[in-house]
């Protein structure tokens with residue numbers, strides 16, 4: 001086979017895979033709009049309202065809770081859960097590992113947003129406890145993904161950077177290997193062997209441990225409102241309620257990028273940007289989301 005025909009062959013296979021992936025992304029967006037799935041959240045106090053509103057705008061429903069018995073009971077009617085460690089209270093140190101153990105026992109799917117990973121003894125203890133009972137998807141910025149992969153012993157500390165609060169100090173490309181290793185680790189623990197990691201930034205990266213996808217677009221204004229990342233995590237859980245992890249992570253990240261672009265074109269600043277972002281999450285069609293640039 002000539003080099004040219006070989007390349008042509010591979011491109012055909014890639015095109016078929018990508019077309020199939022786009023159809024599954026469109027179906028996830030459609031299913032959320034049709035089924036209004038509940039994704040329950042245990043999330044920070046700063047952005048809790050935006051998380052719920054974004055889940056509703058994407059077509060799902062929201063329920064926020066913090067008490068282990070309530071969270072565990074509600075999980076039986078929730079398609080997937082979302083845990084975000086942005087703000088902490090003393091009781092979380094026991095409550096969050098207890099909740100994660102219950103999810104693990106029943107095979108309940110959940111998304112972790114390791115906000116500010118690497119900062120503070122309590123947050124580190126909680127995140128380390130999740131290693132034995134891991135989530136289905138981890139979604140965070142590059143610094144958080146690198147910090148989590150380091151504390152779980154998946155990359156060596158010299159590959160890591162310093163923790164940076166809730167904002168990233170790392171480029172998404174610095175998180176490629178940490179994200180891939182994290183996704184492989186999550187998949188090994190998943191009942192069906194399926195998991196994903198989503199790294200957000202100027203360009204987003206999504207991986208199932210095997211394939212790596214880069215998603216362009218969005219808006220710099222997303223970093224000028226609080227909760228773009230948290231609400232993306234919540235919407236990822238909404239999609240996880242109806243789709244497999246890779247498809248859920250891709251669908252949510254693509255929806256956010258397209259919504260960010262539409263909101264930026266209409267906004268006069270961060271305040272109106274947030275309003276337009278919610279409207280765009282609501283108005284985008286499955287076909288628009290699935291037609292996005294995927295590399």
Ligand SMILES: Nc1ncnc2c1ncn2[C@@H]1O[C@H](COP(=O)(O)OP(=O)(O)O)[C@@H](O)[C@H]1O
Pocket residue numbers: 140141142166167168200201202203204217218219220221222223227228229230232253256257260
């Ligand atoms: N500079 C940027 N340009 C375009 N989109 C961005 C930019 N920064 C963040 N985003 C988008 O904002 C959303 C939240 O990402 P990010 O700000 O990295 O999360 P976090 O708030 O957790 O740090 C994602 O959809 C991401 O693609």
Ligand SMILES: Cc1ncsc1CCOP(=O)(O)O
Pocket residue numbers: 044046047086087115166225226227228229230231
């Ligand atoms: C400001 C802040 N402080 C603790 S949690 C939080 C929100 C972080 O939101 P995001 O990660 O979506 O920017």
Ligand SMILES: [Mg+2]
Pocket residue numbers: 113115140141166229230
């Ligand atoms: Mg964040």
